[in-house]
Amino acid sequence: xxxxxxxxxxxxxxxxxxxxxxxxxxxxxxxxxxxxxxxxxxxxxxxxxxxxxxxxxxxxxxxxxxxxxxxxxxxxxxxxxxxxxxxxxxxxxxxxxxxxxxxxxxxxxxxxxxxxxxxxxxxxxxxxxxxxxxxxxxxxxxxxxxxxxxx
Amino acid sequence: xxxxxxxxxxxxxxxxxxxxxxxxxxxxxxxxxxxxxxxxxxxxxxxxxxxxxxxxxxxxxxxxxxxxxxxxxxxxxxxxxxxxxxxxxxxxxxxxxxxxxxxxxxxxxxxxxxxxxxxxxxxxxxxxxxxxxxxxxxxxxxxxxxxxxxxxxxxxxxxxxxxxxxxxxxxxxxxxxxxx
Amino acid sequence: xxxxxxxxxxxxxxxxxxxxxxxxxxxxxxxxxxxxxxxxxxxxxxxxxxxxxxxxxxxxxxxxxxxxxxxxxxxxxxxxxxxxxxxxxxxxxxxxxxxxxxxxxxxxxxxxxxxxxxxxxxxxxxxxxxxxxxxxxxxxxxxxxxxxxxxxxxxxxxxxxxxxxxxxxxxxxxxxxxxxxxxxxxxxxxxxxxxxxxxxxxxxxxxxxxxxxxxxxxxxxxxxxxxxxxxxxxxxxxxxxxxxxxxxxxxxxxxxxxxxxxxxxxxxxxxxxxxxxxxxxxxxxxxxxxxxxxxxxx
Numbered sequence: 001x002x003x004x005x006x007x008x009x010x011x012x013x014x015x016x017x018x019x020x021x022x023x024x025x026x027x028x029x030x031x032x033x034x035x036x037x038x039x040x041x042x043x044x045x046x047x048x049x050x051x052x053x054x055x056x057x058x059x060x061x062x063x064x065x066x067x068x069x070x071x072x073x074x075x076x077x078x079x080x081x082x083x084x085x086x087x088x089x090x091x092x093x094x095x096x097x098x099x100x101x102x103x104x105x106x107x108x109x110x111x112x113x114x115x116x117x118x119x120x121x122x123x124x125x126x127x128x129x130x131x132x133x134x135x136x137x138x139x140x141x142x143x144x145x146x147x148x149x150x151x
Numbered sequence: 152x153x154x155x156x157x158x159x160x161x162x163x164x165x166x167x168x169x170x171x172x173x174x175x176x177x178x179x180x181x182x183x184x185x186x187x188x189x190x191x192x193x194x195x196x197x198x199x200x201x202x203x204x205x206x207x208x209x210x211x212x213x214x215x216x217x218x219x220x221x222x223x224x225x226x227x228x229x230x231x232x233x234x235x236x237x238x239x240x241x242x243x244x245x246x247x248x249x250x251x252x253x254x255x256x257x258x259x260x261x262x263x264x265x266x267x268x269x270x271x272x273x274x275x276x277x278x279x280x281x282x283x284x285x286x287x288x289x290x291x292x293x294x295x296x297x298x299x300x301x302x303x304x305x306x307x308x309x310x311x312x313x314x315x316x317x318x319x320x321x322x323x324x325x326x327x328x329x330x331x
Numbered sequence: 332x333x334x335x336x337x338x339x340x341x342x343x344x345x346x347x348x349x350x351x352x353x354x355x356x357x358x359x360x361x362x363x364x365x366x367x368x369x370x371x372x373x374x375x376x377x378x379x380x381x382x383x384x385x386x387x388x389x390x391x392x393x394x395x396x397x398x399x400x401x402x403x404x405x406x407x408x409x410x411x412x413x414x415x416x417x418x419x420x421x422x423x424x425x426x427x428x429x430x431x432x433x434x435x436x437x438x439x440x441x442x443x444x445x446x447x448x449x450x451x452x453x454x455x456x457x458x459x460x461x462x463x464x465x466x467x468x469x470x471x472x473x474x475x476x477x478x479x480x481x482x483x484x485x486x487x488x489x490x491x492x493x494x495x496x497x498x499x500x501x502x503x504x505x506x507x508x509x510x511x512x513x514x515x516x517x518x519x520x521x522x523x524x525x526x527x528x529x530x531x532x533x534x535x536x537x538x539x540x541x542x543x544x545x546x547x548x549x550x551x552x553x554x555x556x557x558x559x560x561x562x563x564x565x566x567x568x569x570x571x572x573x574x575x576x577x578x579x580x581x582x583x584x585x586x587x588x589x590x591x592x593x594x595x596x597x598x599x600x601x602x603x604x605x606x607x608x609x610x611x612x613x614x615x616x617x618x619x620x621x622x623x624x625x626x627x628x629x
Binding site: 164166182183184186205206207208210213219220221222225226227229230232273291292294295296 | 332333334335336337339360363364367368371380382384415417440441442443444446447530
């Protein structure tokens with residue numbers, strides 16, 4: 001499942017780029033992230049809670065920065081998470097790209113290619129797609145808010 | 152009574168319930184997780200009720216609970232405590248086939264037979280609710296009982312003719328002790 | 332299924348006490364057609380399940396004739412939350428005075444599910460693909476919700492917050508739903524577009540209630556769609572297109588077109604988002620025409 005989203009952040013690319021590469025800070029911009037710890041080989045262990053009404057999924061997994069190209073402000077992450085209780089997991093290859101629109105305006109493009117396994121594969125992919133799109137929108141808002149607090 | 156050692160040794164917390172099945176009272180001790188279909192099949196040995204889809208869509212698991220059509224695969228046994236349950240084993244009365252059963256035999260309403268207990272129980276309930284159903288009534292009532300073999304035509308014929316048969320013999324009512 | 336304890340309280344007070352005691356770890360069960368499925372898939376894992384079937388007074392269907400300022404008004408139906416779909420579809424009072432309700436509940440799934448699933452359980456589930464909510468909202472239905480502390484009423488229109496999420500708060504149980512009679516000169520219809528039968532949920536569905544004024548005008552109208560978003564959708568802008576206007580072909584067509592903006596359907600096996608949007612328009616037109624034709628003259 002491929003989800004693409006673009007949003008506008010009212011900052012120049014540089015502070016956004018810095019924030020994106022700082023996994024501990026950027027991870028907490030993702031709605032539902034509950035914990036983050038550095039692991040081996042530059043990976044991070046994280047837990048994330050996602051809800052659909054009364055159905056609650058708690059994923060634990062890893063976040064890893066795969067590549068980064070500062071010249072074109074593009075970074076690639078791999079995120080993996082599983083919920084043992086429900087018996088489902090996902091794996092995402094996420095590409096984040098910044099395009100300067102103005103001195104204080106940058107376009108944030110996120111492209112996330114996700115595979116669902118186990119229960120999640122069965123359970124309403126269209127709904128997951130919709131919820132993920134909402135999550136990404138909220139992520140962009142949180143990111144802008146983080147930058148505002150730090151500037 | 153068939154005792155399934157795997158089920159009885161799970162160590163789950165059990166609750167006491169009473170089920171009246173086909174007119175006979177049973178006192179049972181089951182965990183809350185026990186589904187009615189498993190209770191009927193394994194705790195009581197009544198294996199006539201079949202599990203098809205496990206998600207209440209196919210109708211193979213159809214039983215009557217207090218006279219109402221029910222999917223036993225999504226009914227908790229503990230939630231049926233105190234209820235009167237009719238399974239396929241309770242459809243024949245006093246050693247005589249119910250008109251529905253006779254009609255299914257006469258009109259070839261089954262092939263592999265896996266959906267048949269559910270079809271028969273549903274049809275029995277139909278004749279209780281609508282003693283003189285037309286084809287639309289049958290189609291509408293039975294739409295929750297899926298069949299992979301017959302293509303439904305023979306089932307339709309069986310049910311429509313069961314109604315006629317019941318009128319002739321005057322005996323299409325189940326023992327009212329089982330129904331509300 | 333993960334192990335749990337089943338409770339069968341015999342009064343609302345007992346049920347509230349259990350809900351307060353077990354909090355987040357408890358789920359209420361009515362017919363069980365939604366919850367048991369979720370529990371079998373381990374999507375729900377409550378430690379305590381509270382069954383409502385032994386609580387008296389939750390399965391009545393009553394008609395209360397109204398009286399306001401000495402005048403008899405249309406009246407209303409009060410339906411207990413544990414009433415099954417089958418009881419609603421076959422109730423003679425409802426078939427006579429609220430035929431839209433009886434006929435909508437009869438369109439749900441199969442007779443077996445309808446004899447298990449309840450009015451309140453269905454609403455509490457918060458599924459925007461179900462049939463009853465659009466019809467209930469189009470009729471202005473109101474949910475009566477009780478807790479230990481109080482009783483409150485919530486229009487069904489305001490009950491749905493998100494997918495599987497309703498305004499039911501912890502410690503609360505819906506006890507009944509009140510449905511006012513159609514005003515004089517009104518007619519209603521519920522259309523369920525089901526081109527695929529992989530499951531029984533509509534590709535799109537539309538409930539419309541039209542009140543005719545003089546000279547074939549639309550005095551009032553309510554249009555509510557199912558399966559077109561995260562909750563049932565009341566198409567208020569589309570309603571505004573017709574309200575106070577003539578019920579002619581052109582206005583009805585404009586009304587249908589306005590529905591396109593109101594809906595935000597998911598792309599899924601029941602249809603693509605764009606197909607559902609097209610069908611929302613088509614079926615709104617048809618629903619409005621049929622509701623207008625069904626208007627009972629005062």
